[in-house]
Amino acid sequence: MNTKYKRILVLTGAGVSAESGLATFRDADGLWNNHKVEDVATIEAFERNPEFVHQFYNEMKPELLKARPNPAHLALAKLEQEYSGEVNIITQNVDTLHEKAGSRKVYHIHGQINQAVCLNCGQILETWDDVDTQTVCPHCGVSGMMKPNIVFFGEALLCMDKVQKLLAECDLFVSVGTSGVVYPAAGFVQTAKYYGAETYEFNLEAASNNYLFDKHVYGKCGETLPVFVNELLAETKESE
Ligand code: BJW
Helix, strand or coil: CCCCCCEEEEEECCHHHHCCCCCCCCCCCCCECCECHHHHCEHHHHHHCHHHHHHHHHHHHHHHHHCCCCHHHHHHHHHHHHCCCEEEEEECCCCCHHHHHCCCCEEECCEEEEEEEECCCCCEEECCCCCCCCCECCCCCCECCEEEEECCECCCCCCHHHHHHHHHHCCEEEEECCCCCCCCHHHHHHHHHHCCCEEEEEECCCCCCHHHCCEEEECCHHHHHHHHHHHHHHHHHHCC
């Protein structure tokens, strides 16, 4: 295998889906779908008012179901399919646009909009339909215990065993469209760097943790990522 990198790990945030028309979390007005993220996406907010939080995510589902992948998602899918090294994606996004683009090795550390988790039995219900405080868990039969499978502030991230392994093994770490303010994801670059990976940042502007990246590519990732992916694929073909 004549690839420059053997294992590429990509971390994506809301910016990768911005050109698909989905709002990011920390836009200029500081609001996200007319709410402060802390008013909706905390475990305390869910415990205080589960009806409101269920309704908030139910209302978001149609938009996310209908959203289409943009050139950044498509470029990452092409990289996974055509690169002779390994390519994995860790996404903070709850949309399913990487999968719609054709990426297969995707790890949703902050959950998925089309899933609910039963707080009684821990099983996952996959659905684009509304879920609410009356929903019956199809696995254990208990009602009123479903929570959107979204990782709220104060909750542990998903797939972290796999993520730690990917961070330790990758030789190129690429961050795309994330502001670098939410931990532990904002610290992944540091872990990858510690284990020897080269680190690239793709964003509209410098992220909070930008000093941890070796290279910076600023601009819309729907324009910059396809160029980067084509360069990586061309380098591999030249060296064969
Ligand atoms: C473009 C673009 C274009 C636009 N092209 N770019 C250490 C230090 C300090 C605090 C903590 C810490 N460790 C943990 C914490 C606490 C907390 C935290 O980080 N707080 C900070 C806010 C200070 N973290 C947690 O609570 C996490 N849990 C945890 O650590 O648990 C520990 C634990 C262990 C064991 C048991 C129990 C507990 C959980 C974090 C969960 C985050 N959840 C959210 C909400 C999900 C709801 C939903 O999706 O509906 O996830 S918050 C929100 O922020 C969402 C996102 O995934 C996340 C990151 O946002 P992202 O993706 O970076 O978006 P933006 O909007 O911030 O940035 C977009 C970027 O794109 C910008 O830079 C733009 O410029 C760019 N952009 N268009 C390229 N076209």
